[in-house]
Amino acid sequence: MAVSDAAPIISTRLARPDGHTLAGYEATRGYTALRKALGMGPDAVLEEVKAANLQGRGGAGFPAGAKWSFLPKDVFPRYFVVNGDESEPGTSKDRPLMERDPHQLIEGLLISCFAVRAAQAFIYVRGEMALAQERLATALNEAYAAGYVGRDIMGSGWSLDIVLHWGAGAYIVGEETALIESLEGQRGMPRLKPPFFPAAKGLYLQPTVVNNVETLSNIPWIVTHGGAAFAALGTEKAAGTRLFALSGHVRRPGVYEVEMGTTTFRDLVEAPVYGGGIRHGNKLKAFIPGGASAPWFYPEQLDLALDASVVGPAGSMLGSGAVVIMDDTTCAVRAAWRLVRFFAHESCGKCTPCREGGAWLEKILRRILDGHGREDDIELLLDVGDNISPGPFPHPPLDGVAAVPFPFKQTTICPLGPSAVSPIHSSILRFRDEYLIHIKDGRCHLG
């Protein structure tokens, strides 16, 4: 059982009662990385982050240093936006970071803005997270008063304002171009890329970096210890540690910081310090390895490492670090329906395949669950899915059929539509018999 003995990087203050206060943060090396960064200069900081090979922790997994390097030279002002709109079902790791260690995020943001010479920063926090809003507001007020944010930061002559921004309930705003639209006071609908890559034409059509909360929370450690020290953790392709939200049918659901690449799904589910095994001694049926959008894995994939370069070719994604465990008391049709209902509800309505297709998928699944399923409904579900995500859909190897690697193809601007196909494809692929019992007998196989 591989349980890393590496010291945690970003979760060190989550259990500290005063971890969210300025006093608690300063007592634990808080804002020393900012001072160091200010002495290093922007370019040296950027090089350290590049050397760290820090992959984005929001879902897409794009390296942060490379993302920053895409900013066109000499185009100013530039903006920096924190994506705190965590809402992918199964995911609950940015919220604890914002609630219990807001200064770590603020310090990471300050250093990042210094490195890319941003003019202003915005922390976009999901509207429903009232406590995160309050903790971040308090932390920003403290940091402004203490001279860490605002005019002439720590007497360095460098200035930066950070604005705390509120969302108002829309999953799609987690997509970075939709988040920018929302931050401009618009409906949160994704923009077409190209031309609207945030690095080129982002907020107010200026060069913009959008980074996830967890991604930025790593930056103070990287500056303190160096990019090489970070890259030395995990594996070559998956550096550092990462927070995983483990939920569902395990004995010990929780948010765990684990070393990337060297830890497996089995470790996460079974190790006593993590999940502690499936509850009640039940059997594992299936699990979602990276949030609701990810194609499902089955017991055969338990020994895969927590590494995007391993999980992707195996037919799914690590996504947002959300691992949802389903034991053998789970109805696959009901689980699929609930996930599809989410995507149908959260479609922004911009692209027809997602807006119409998602709604129809949900209705068809609902009628199957209600005992009114038709014989050709399974093929109909797959056909509607094929219109949203054409061609072979990502899935793990199964019954002699090779894996189809992630990502999916899409007929839509953003991946929300194809995400609705994941639970459908995954459940039909492995649990077609459960669908047939629902359709033919009008009941669940569980009775």
Next chain:
Amino acid sequence: MSRLSPDNEELARTIIGRYPRSRSALIPLLHVAQEQEGWVSRDAMAHIAELLGITPAEVLGTCSFYGMFKLEPVGRYVVGVCTNISCLLLGGEELLEHCEARLGVKAGATTDDGMFTLEDVECIAACTDAPCLQVNYRYFLNITHDQVDALFDDLRAGRRTDEVPVHGTLTRVRQHVAPERWSGHGAEGLPLPPGQAR
């Protein structure tokens, strides 16, 4: 059904001043309006439109996209029960059914006394503490049916109001920046949109 109060109008102007372009303040201003009345009225939207120099239709266009903004009055306490995947696996649907029975309303409806609005909500990012619900966006994690009963009784009796403010109060701590600490560099060099004067 009113415009923003003088205090809230002043707050709105402070918020607007933090953004390089004023329209960015629209969603925060809608939250201010909702805090004032518990929902967002047409008069409040018209007032926000005036403050931002956009049309009321543009305000409604944005407002109606976001699930948290209520376009008609809701209960004093909005109860959002999560039934998404992690909660579904651990009794989220049963929790919602229990709330429906206890409050005597179906999800989406408000009790006759105007005390509670019950909602069947999407994932609220507390998956490792399922099943869970929010009351006015304050979390209640790993909650049992008995604890739900006690919570509703307490709220009805006017207890726990420091824990759960009335609907609309999203954050009881606001960002404050002393004028001498604000750098104001955000808009420097930002090109103006076509047809707009600085």
